[in-house]
Amino acid sequence: MGRWEPNARGRLEEAAMNLFQERGYDRTTVEEIAARAGLTERTFFRYFADKKEVLFGGAGELRRLITSTITDAPEETSPLEAVAAALDATAPVFKERRDYARARQGLIVAHAELRERELIKLADLASAAADALRGRGVTEPAASLTAEAGIAVFKVAFERWVEDPKSQDLSQHLRSTLDELRAVTASTGTANPPQPVKRAKAPRR
């Protein structure tokens, strides 16, 4: 297959992660990553579309997990429950690599460019979930909304999980956050006329 050692992609990912932690993300050059992996810069860009992408290798796996979980859910499962089950299905992936996930998240929150990439990956997961819901017959406004709401739950729950000093399970965070979403949306809902809110004055920031 390859020319030299196998698993070039994995070597690049590992070299990148190590270098990012040693010198920081932006003081690490792609050439250095490639060199540590025993490859060249050009080869790096054959495996990853750009420098950021080397930190998001698992996105495809998550997408498949979510899609299949929603698709395979029992027919009577409600859309939101199906999405919740899909998010829960991803929990083990993170549980096994909690340290890696933490280190990675530390990098992401510290670099706006990486946060952007993370957000588009999450949006992609939402899109995949919406597709899967439509495959179950959920009609359009509801499908996208349920998927987006699910991702919102995931974002909040994941953040709390990473910050959680005691290793409470991600699944538990997901469940309680979902309950919180239900509570927050269930309250004084007027399905009909949301009266125009009178704003006081110009933003005095």
Place this chain on the structure above:
Amino acid sequence: MGRWEPNARGRLEEAAMNLFQERGYDRTTVEEIAARAGLTERTFFRYFADKKEVLFGGAGELRRLITSTITDAPEETSPLEAVAAALDATAPVFKERRDYARARQGLIVAHAELRERELIKLADLASAAADALRGRGVTEPAASLTAEAGIAVFKVAFERWVEDPKSQDLSQHLRSTLDELRAVTASTGTANPPQPVKRAKAPRR
């Protein structure tokens, strides 16, 4: 103030938008933008952190609008309602520039880098909304979740508004989408006492 013509920032934004539509985003160079605005590349980067940012000049205004609307909402207003009012407060901003908003959105959906930027701007709005909610005494899991859910509503509603051939108001889209969110989250819960859900459907489309 300036050296020559005033409003360098505005000239750069306009030149950029025009060039993006003429040649496309990635076949337009920053040097060309600056030249059309009668400036140099170096000056462009004094006004905008990077090439993408020239399309997101209004973000600060939106942020202030959302923050002040939530802060100034009557005390008895529920968190979700306050967020909904804040989103609604942004509608006029888009209404006045519907054509610009459409053209801009066309560029954004066509370029992943711009979608990333848009997502982080939305996340920033969510963060601002969460801050404002906390300022009203909303405790933490709820504040972030309500803000994120609100942004999810905004994303879906805005998308539908842009695609809407007949110019239905963004406010209307926001309202119906919020109702849809309530409907979708209200159904068969887990920990919560699931109340029998009888809900009129939001406008089906």
Place this chain on the structure above:
DNA sequence: GAAGGTGATGGCAGCAACTGACATCAAGGG
């Protein structure tokens, strides 16, 4: 009204991310 300060702009050099075109090498098949 001449001197000096200030803020915006230009000019230039340079780095690093990324790309296209082409050469080269390892491995397997016929």
Place this chain on the structure above:
DNA sequence: CCCTTGATGTCAGTTGCTGCCATCACCTTC
């Protein structure tokens, strides 16, 4: 043993972006 194939290397070039310093317009101040 040659030839195909896929992964890798090499090289040149573009572009986004930054640091540093000079320059210019405008304003203040004496």
